[in-house]
Amino acid sequence: MITRRWFCFASLGGPWLISSAYAHGEYGGPWTLGDLVVDGAWARVVPGGAKSGSIYLRIRNTGASEAKLIAAESSAAQSAMLHETKDTDGVASMRHLDDGLVVPEYGEVLFAPGGFHVMLVGVTKSTPGELLPLRLDFGAGRFIDIEVPIFPLTSSAPDGDYNSSAGADSEAGGQSLHKH
Amino acid sequence: MKTIRVALWIAAVIAAIASGFLVWSSQNQDVTQVTAVQIGGPFTLTDQNGRTVTERDFADKARLVFFGFTFCPDVCPTTLARIAGLVQQLGRDGDKLHVLLISVDPERDTPAALKDYVEAFDKRFLGLTGTTQQISAAAKVFRIHYEKVATANGDYTMDHTSGILMFSASGAFKGLMKIEDTDERSLASLRSLIAAP
Numbered sequence: 529m530i531t532r533r534w535f536c537f538a539s540l541g542g543p544w545l546i547s548s549a550y551a552h553g554e555y556g557g558p559w560t561l562g563d564l565v566v567d568g569a570w571a572r573v574v575p576g577g578a579k580s581g582s583i584y585l586r587i588r589n590t591g592a593s594e595a596k597l598i599a600a601e602s603s604a605a606q607s608a609m610l611h612e613t614k615d616t617d618g619v620a621s622m623r624h625l626d627d628g629l630v631v632p633e634y635g636e637v638l639f640a641p642g643g644f645h646v647m648l649v650g651v652t653k654s655t656p657g658e659l660l661p662l663r664l665d666f667g668a669g670r671f672i673d674i675e676v677p678i679f680p681l682t683s684s685a686p687d688g689d690y691n692s693s694a695g696a697d698s699e700a701g702g703q704s705l706h707k708h
Numbered sequence: 709m710k711t712i713r714v715a716l717w718i719a720a721v722i723a724a725i726a727s728g729f730l731v732w733s734s735q736n737q738d739v740t741q742v743t744a745v746q747i748g749g750p751f752t753l754t755d756q757n758g759r760t761v762t763e764r765d766f767a768d769k770a771r772l773v774f775f776g777f778t779f780c781p782d783v784c785p786t787t788l789a790r791i792a793g794l795v796q797q798l799g800r801d802g803d804k805l806h807v808l809l810i811s812v813d814p815e816r817d818t819p820a821a822l823k824d825y826v827e828a829f830d831k832r833f834l835g836l837t838g839t840t841q842q843i844s845a846a847a848k849v850f851r852i853h854y855e856k857v858a859t860a861n862g863d864y865t866m867d868h869t870s871g872i873l874m875f876s877a878s879g880a881f882k883g884l885m886k887i888e889d890t891d892e893r894s895l896a897s898l899r900s901l902i903a904a905p
Contacts, residue, residue: 572785577824580781607861613782618884619853620783621867624860641786642887648781649861681828682789682796 554677556585556659561672563591564631566664568638569676574654581654582645583608583662583676588636597637598628599665606650608662613642622647628667656680747873747881748773751846753810753836756823761836763879770901771806772885773873775852777813778825783870784809790887791872792829794894803832804902810846811837812854812868876904 557567569585589595600608610625629644631637639645646662653660659675666672748763755761772791776784788809795802809826811817814837817825822835838846847854854868872885874897882901885894 572789575778575785575825575828577821577828578778578785580779581785582781609860611782615870618869618871619867620870621857622782622859622865626860641782645782649863681785682792 554679556674556676559672559674561666561670563589563593564595564666564672565590566672566674569662569674570679571648571660571676573656573678573681574648574651575681579650581605581648581651582611582641583648583660584639584641584645585674585676586636586638587631587664589631589633592633594633594635595631595666596628597631597664598667600646600662601665602648602660602662604651604653604660605648607648609647609649610644611647612644615642654678747849747851748875748879749849751842751849753838753842753846754819756819756826756835758819766806766808766834767879768877769804769806770877770904771808771875773808773810773850773875774870775810775812775847775850775854775868776870777811777866777868778817778821779813779865787870787872787887788826788829788833791885792833794891794898795830795832797891797895798898798902801899801902805898807833809833809835810843810850810852811835812843812847812852812866814838814840814843874901876901878905880904 554570555567556569557565559566565588567586567588569583571581571583574581583600587595587597597610600610602608610629612623612625614621614623625644629637637644648660651660656678658678660678662674662676664672664674750763752760752762774784774787774791776787778784791807795805795807798805807830809822811822817835817837819835819837822837826833826835836846837843846852850873852869854866856864857867859865872887874882874885876882882904885897889897
């Protein structure tokens with residue numbers, strides 16, 4: 529029992545809000561497709577020795593019907609996958625979103641460290657300041673092409689406040705369901 | 709006949725005492741096991757420069773131990789970036805701390821791959837890998853769970869305990885660093901970790 533006790537402390541409580549800094553202007557976006565708005569896009573530079581990275585962003589749905597992100601692809605990576613990091617008793621695991629991800633009507637979905645992310649494998653572009661091309665596929669021929677700014681490695685806190693969450697509301701699992 | 713009977717009695721008494729002792733000692737062992745469950749202990753691994761290292765090589769400073777892997781796209785870089793940011797803010801005190809990333813993916817994480825990886829976050833960070841047996845032994849010592857999981861693209865990823873373990877210079881486990889804490893709180897806990905015996 530004692531061995532398990534500290535695992536409980538390890539609960540990381542869903543996505544770690546890196547910063548609310550959507551207002552900083554350095555994040556990518558907004559890009560719009562009908563009722564969908566993508567903003568707050570960023571990727572951390574892939575450290576030397578690694579081949580995988582993540583893209584984080586926010587998708588807002590201003591319309592009255594739900595949308596679904598079904599896939600992502602990037603010409604700067606071998607593959608792009610929609611993933612979710614889950615924390616179970618302190619053990620982090622990664623789940624592939626086989627069925628895509630619903631963006632509820634009048635709601636939003638936040639991709640943030642420790643939660644949803646677009647995982648890139650075999651990244652070919654990885655210099656801070658460069659832009660990573662990414663296509664977000666919403667099905668039925670609907671897609672948004674975005675260019676994601678690459679941030680320096682230690683940029684998990686671009687505004688110096690790791691835990692700042694103002695404006696970037698989020699609930700368990702990284703999905704925020706704000707009805708306006 | 710009488711001597712045989714006496715001898716049997718003596719044997720029985722000895723057996724009873726012996727079994728009683730066994731029961732007592734096994735119970736006693738249970739007690740010791742429960743109270744002495746500890747996190748951290750001996751390990752033998754290879755660092756990013758290809759040197760064989762043990763826990764004794766890090767006994768001069770307080771240390772943060774994190775298990776991860778270089779193919780990890782989200783949790784590991786986020787955690788290491790967080791630690792790097794904090795260690796930089798510690799200024800000179802940052803030198804009084806070892807930061808160890810122990811790979812849960814020794815198949816792909818060669819010392820060279822780990823070197824590029826950890827040093828990209830901070831030149832002082834250390835990356836440890838080893839044989840699958842060495843990694844499994846180290847994970848047991850630190851009470852870390854890890855598991856290979858297949859991914860949709862035919863590759864694999866690793867599930868792993870993601871806590872940052874804090875140890876004082878003497879090797880005493882001081883709990884987990886909470887990644888979601890504010891800078892202020894995290895820096896305070898790192899400073900007290902460095903100051904702890």
